[in-house]
Amino acid sequence: MDSLWDQVRARAANCCEYCRLPQWAAEFTFPVDHIRARQHGGTTEPDNLALSCPHCNAHKGPNVAGFDPMTDSLAPLFHPRRDRWHDHFAWSAATILGRTAIGRTTVDVLAMNAPEAVGRREALLEEGWRPDDG
Ligand SMILES: [Zn+2]
Secondary structure (H helix, E strand, O other), X not given: OOOHHHHHHHHOOOEOOOOOOEHHHOOOOOOEEEOOOHHHOOOOOHHHEEEOOHHHHHHHOOXXXXXXXXXXXXXXXXXXXXXXXXXXXXEEOOXXXXXXXXXXXXXXXXXXXXXXXXXXXXXXXXOOOOHHHO
């Protein structure tokens, strides 16, 4: 029987559920994120777990919310189990755009468009990777 971690990886098709980076393009094995951090009472159950690349995981930490850079209002972070990626984010070449308060806040808190993250995606795009291929 697959471990819980294997199930999370398979469900995510081995891509970061925040920035969509594929595991095969990364140097390190992706950690499993507690969407609602254990510090905030989050449990280690499938509905509270998401595959996350090391970059997104490190920036998310125990955060569950942030401030929308457009309105400065408090907004929850993207919840991979409850929210649909395309409802909250869109691509502009290698840059991820936030379409909603949730999307903008998540891009900001997780530093999804940090120069190294965009640079890595630009290199992947040049190699023929397309983020929506699944
Ligand atoms: Zn990521």
